[in-house]
Amino acid sequence: MDVLFGNLGEYLGRFGGTIGLFVISAIVSLILGVVLAAMRVSPVPAMRATGTVYVTLLRNTPLTLVLFFFALGFTKLFFYLPFFLLAVIGLSLYTAAFVCEVVRGGISTVPEGQAEAGRALGLGFTQILGLIVLPQAVRSVMPPLTSVQIALLKNTTVAAGFSVFEAGGFYRAINERGGSTLVALLWVALGFIVLVLPLTVLQRRLEMRWSVSR
Amino acid sequence: MSDQSAPGAASSSPPMVRMAGVNKHFGDLHVLKDIDLEVARGEVVVVLGPSGSGKSTLCRAINRLEPIDGGTVEIDGTLLPEEGKDLARLRSDVGMVFQQFNLFAHLTILDNVVLAPTRVRGVSKAEAQERARALLDRVGIAEQSNKYPAQLSGGQQQRVAIARALAMEPKVMLFDEPTSALDPEMVGEVVEVMAGLAKDGMTMVVVTHEMGFARRAAHRVVFMDDGEIVEDTTPDSFFSRPATERARDFLGKILTH
Numbered sequence: 001m002d003v004l005f006g007n008l009g010e011y012l013g014r015f016g017g018t019i020g021l022f023v024i025s026a027i028v029s030l031i032l033g034v035v036l037a038a039m040r041v042s043p044v045p046a047m048r049a050t051g052t053v054y055v056t057l058l059r060n061t062p063l064t065l066v067l068f069f070f071a072l073g074f075t076k077l078f079f080y081l082p083f084f085l086l087a088v089i090g091l092s093l094y095t096a097a098f099v100c101e102v103v104r105g106g107i108s109t110v111p112e113g114q115a116e117a118g119r120a121l122g123l124g125f126t127q128i129l130g131l132i133v134l135p136q137a138v139r140s141v142m143p144p145l146t147s148v149q150i151a152l153l154k155n156t157t158v159a160a161g162f163s164v165f166e167a168g169g170f171y172r173a174i175n176e177r178g179g180s181t182l183v184a185l186l187w188v189a190l191g192f193i194v195l196v197l198p199l200t201v202l203q204r205r206l207e208m209r210w211s212v213s214r
Numbered sequence: 215m216s217d218q219s220a221p222g223a224a225s226s227s228p229p230m231v232r233m234a235g236v237n238k239h240f241g242d243l244h245v246l247k248d249i250d251l252e253v254a255r256g257e258v259v260v261v262l263g264p265s266g267s268g269k270s271t272l273c274r275a276i277n278r279l280e281p282i283d284g285g286t287v288e289i290d291g292t293l294l295p296e297e298g299k300d301l302a303r304l305r306s307d308v309g310m311v312f313q314q315f316n317l318f319a320h321l322t323i324l325d326n327v328v329l330a331p332t333r334v335r336g337v338s339k340a341e342a343q344e345r346a347r348a349l350l351d352r353v354g355i356a357e358q359s360n361k362y363p364a365q366l367s368g369g370q371q372q373r374v375a376i377a378r379a380l381a382m383e384p385k386v387m388l389f390d391e392p393t394s395a396l397d398p399e400m401v402g403e404v405v406e407v408m409a410g411l412a413k414d415g416m417t418m419v420v421v422t423h424e425m426g427f428a429r430r431a432a433h434r435v436v437f438m439d440d441g442e443i444v445e446d447t448t449p450d451s452f453f454s455r456p457a458t459e460r461a462r463d464f465l466g467k468i469l470t471h
Contacts, residue, residue, distance in 0.1 A: 116279055117316035117375075121330035121382060122306025124299065131329065136320050210320075 004187050010173055015191050017166035021087060021156040022195075026149050028092035033099025034138075038129055040104055051100065058097035063158050066094045071162040087159035095152045102144045106137030139210040146203040150196050167191055228291035230255045230386050230417045231276055236285035238271060245271050247441040249285065253386070258418045260428040260449070263438035264464055272438065273390045273421045277308040290385055306334050309379030309387040313394050315371040317363035317378070323350065324359040327378045335382070342381070349377040353407050369400030373407055386417040393424055425468065429453065437461050 004011060039051035058066070070090040071083060081089075110133050118128035138145070157168025167188050174184035231253040238246035245268045253259050263269040274280035276287060278294055278301060287294040289308060295301045318326050327346035331337040337345075350356045353373040355366075363371055372392055379387060389408065393401045405427050412418055412431040420427065428435055428449050435452040437445040439460045445452060456462045 111314075111316075113312060113314050113316035114318060117310075117312065117318065117378075119302075120277060120279060120305060120308070120310035120312075121378070122302045122304075122334040123330065124302050127333055131333065132318055132320075139320065 007170075007174060007177070007179070011167075011170060011187065011191070014165060014167045014170050014173075015195070017084075017164065018153075018156050018168075018191075019195070021084070021091065021159060021164065021166055022153045024088050025091040025095060025152055025156070028088070029095035029099050029152065030149075032092060032096035034103055034134065036096060036100035037103035037107060037137075038134070040100065041107055041129070043125065055097045055100055058094055059101070061094075063090075063094050063155055064161070066090045067158055067162055083159075083162055083164050087156075087162060087164045091152060091155060091159070095148060095155070098148045098151070099145065102141050102148055103134070103137055105144070106139075106141035107133055109140045110136045139206075142203055142207045142210070146199060150199055153195060153199070154192060227255060228288070229253055230257070230290055231419065232286075232288040233272075233276070234286050234288075236272075236275060236282050236287065238268075238275060238280065238282045245441050246275065246282070249275075249443060251436065251443065251446075253417060253419060256415045256417055257433050258412045258416075258420065258431055259434045259436055260432040261419065261421045261436045261438060262423075262428065262452075262464070264467075267438040268441040269421045269438045270390055273388050273419060276386075276388055276419060277305050277310060279310070302334075306330070306382050307385045309382060309384035311372070311375050311379055311387065311389045311392045313391040315363070315368070315375045315395070317371055317375055319363055322360050322362055323355060323366070323374050326363070326374060327381045330378070331381050346377070346381055349380050350374070352380075353377045354403070367400060368396045369403045372396065372400075372404045376404075376407055376411075380411075386419065387411065389418065389420040389422065391421050391423070393422060423468070425453070437464070439464070 036051050036054060039047040040055070042048060042051075067087060067090040070086040074086055074089075075081065114132050114136065115128050118132045123131070156166055160166055160168030160172075170188050171181045171184040175181045229252040231251070233249050233251040236246055236249040237244070247268075249272060251259075251272075261269045261272060271280050275282050276289075278287065278296070281296075289304055292304060294304055317323075318329065321329065324343065324346055327349060328339065328342045331342040331345070332339055347356065347359065350359055353376055355370055355374055355377065358366055358370065358374075363374070366374065376387075376392075392408065393404050396404065401424065405424055408418070408420070408427060409431045420432070422428065432449045435445070435447060435449050436443055437452065437456075437458075437460075444458050445456065445461050447457070451457075452461065453465065456465055
């Protein structure tokens with residue numbers, strides 16, 4: 001208990017950093033992932049190709065390498081950005097590839113007749129996608145989409161390796177102060193469980209509200 | 215009622231629908247063979263034929279839901295472009311009712327009818343809702359407007375689908391086997407709505423197995439077999455004096471049941 005209460009400020013502060021990383025990256029990755037999914041089903045070959053290359057590249061690269069690139073390479077190649085922002089960019093780009101594939105899976109569950117009815121009414125491709133197909137697709141993939149976001153939440157700890165102030169680095173800070181690493185890790189694990197619970201509840205709520213029966 | 219004369223036939227305005235030399239293949243299968251078809255303003259044309267005869271493809275080719283390999287399709291004198299915004303605009307003038315209803319599953323009945331007028335035509339939401347309520351009332355679904363499609367029976371869903379198409383104030387309505395997916399006891403309510411539309415002067419192309427509707431509301435019967443239009447005549451002469459062996463064969467099969 002001393003490990004926690006002796007360092008409560010640090011503990012809460014670091015989890016604040018985790019939540020910050022997660023919330024921003026979650027929003028960016030969801031938006032980017034949906035855009036990528038739209039590109040991958042678009043009638044324009046160049047768009048489809050871009051989407052495919054993006055997903056192949058980002059999904060097949062270990063997250064550590066993606067973050068390495070942004071933490072070390074980005075500043076050298078382009079311009080200076082704080083580590084926190086670089087971590088957000090890396091996590092968002094990486095997670096967006098997974099969001100894209102989940103949403104694309106959802107799109108394939110929407111019957112062709114839904115889009116046909118939209119076309120027959122004179123709606124354009126973007127309108128059909130945005131008003132008819134995507135809303136149904138996203139609703140049908142709430143459980144896997146939540147899993148991707150939970151993975152993102154836990155992946156934020158990788159950013160600790162790049163000096164971002166977040167929960168994954170808590171045990172090291174404790175270790176430096178002579179505290180028990182093991183106990184610190186247990187507290188961090190507990191913290192993550194507490195953070196994931198509301199996500200699960202949110203998923204259930206949305207599933208119930210959005211259940212599209214056919 | 216087969217003796218009623220075809221409206222618009224004598225006028226000089228262009229036909230509402232004109233297909234000329236339309237061809238379509240599915241792989242090796244030649245599903246539409248040099249189709250020429252004109253539908254006058256206010257005319258109700260019923261397309262009959264055995265399954266696989268190409269009648270559904272013909273119907274879907276009219277608004278290019280089914281791309282064609284050759285030939286032209288004109289709606290009210292305007293050539294249907296192959297794709298793009300102009301095609302979408304022309305499609306919005308052509309109402310379509312599908313065999314599987316295809317109501318938007320995530321929207322309420324009211325929102326199903328309101329969506330296209332607001333998004334395609336830029337009608338205000340309040341006005342679109344008011345018109346949607348009137349249309350739903352006309353097809354007898356007014357009380358269900360806040361429900362979702364899955365909560366309605368097949369017959370009710372199909373009537374909503376008709377209201378959804380009518381909300382765009384289309385020049386012509388296409389019906390692609392509108393009663394084929396319905397339980398028998400629900401066919402009547404949908405046919406009733408369609409007959410009402412025909413009576414009000416709507417131009418209609420109806421692919422159906424409902425001989426009752428064909429006899430009662432059609433001005434013309436087009437009989438298709440093997441991708442060709444084999445007969446194009448009045449319902450009365452088609453049913454009582456079919457000219458071809460293929461039509462007699464088809465009628466023998468469906469009428470003896």
